[in-house]
Amino acid sequence: MPPRRVVTGRSQEPRKRFAEELRSLRTENGLSLRQLGHVLGWDSSLFGKMESGQTLGSPEVVQALDDHYGTGPLLLTLWELALADPTQFREQYRRYMALEQEAVSLWHHAVGVLPGLLQTKAYAREVLAAGGIKGAELTQQVEARIGRRDLLAGEDPPQFRTILSETVLRTPLRNSQEWREQLQHLSEAGEQPNMSLQVLPHGPWLHALASTDVMFLRLLDGRTVAYTESALHGELVEASGAVERLQRTYDAIRDLALSPAESRKFIGQMLEEVPCDPST
Structure with a gap:
């Protein structure tokens, strides 16, 4: 022994x-x-x-x-x-977070809120506070979420793709200056070589992910797993058949989304619409 x-x-x-x-x-x-x-x-x-x-x-x-x-x-x-430690993420996210750290590429779809990996501190605070978190726990959760952005930095970051519903970009923060900073951060992120950002404009019909955020993680061993999330529930999907069905849906909405270049232009136009004075 x-x-x-x-x-x-x-x-x-x-x-x-x-x-x-x-x-x-x-x-x-x-x-x-x-x-x-x-x-x-x-x-x-x-x-x-x-x-x-x-x-x-x-x-x-x-x-x-x-x-x-x-x-x-x-x-x-x-x-x-x-x-x-000090991330303080809830139990149901821990398995997902471990796999996220191991992933070589991440594909994401957002319904109503920006992915945590692209949130500014002000955005993260408002989103978490809206979910009922407050006090010391809110401060810890915000710092933990911002700390996760390090995943996309460094010498060998994973490839990250996100498709943002137009609803995400039409739901601003209360403070216009903080919203401007978030949009600017998003615009700069879309120019990074390991990132691809696309906007899915409002369309005349529903699609299968219309109410579901999803993240696909391709792991070092070649497997792909998915994590689906709503406001109250998150689920790690590892069964290959279920993951494949989600991927087919993701591919379908990616075909409907603006190109990365068109999406950057879209965000730029939104930036022009935000008042410069935070008091307005």
Whole structure:
């Protein structure tokens, strides 16, 4: 039986503590990232991102590491603490968030609210407050949501595509200056090489995703999973048949959306319509 490891004396910040333990265990066992990836069957870049704190990985990956190192539930426990720390995301989102960090590409459709990955702090605060969150919890949730934007930055960010219903862009913030800043942020995001932003104009008919936000995640192992969400419920969809049906619907509405260039022009026109004086 391996000796009991002491979880003190290193970083007390859970995400850093988790990354430190991963790096320490690998080096103590004399493994390179490439060797570890070969042994466990995952791409070595995933373990590199986990050790640098860029991602937490999925519970399956962490369990495999615990099994490989013979550390019992140590890494999985640290992973759970890191996942809960200070992000404060609710339980039903945790599995999705772990997969989001692992994804190599993300495809999204928004019905009425901008995706969290593209929200400014003011937008996130108003949306979360509208959902009944307040006080210290509201501050924590806003910071956590803004922190998630780091996923789309860095040296090797995933590809991100979003199709925004026109309704999203016709529902402004109360403060016109904050709404202007959000639209400006959206316009700049659409110019990033790893991002594709399309606007779905109001049409004369309904479509199958007319009331459903959805995010597709393509993972390192080649699988695609989907996460559907309404105001009260979120569901992770992993069955291949169900994911494929959602993808066909997504493809159909993408054909109806404006091109990325047309969409940037659309957002630019909306910016021109926003009053410059926040008091108006």
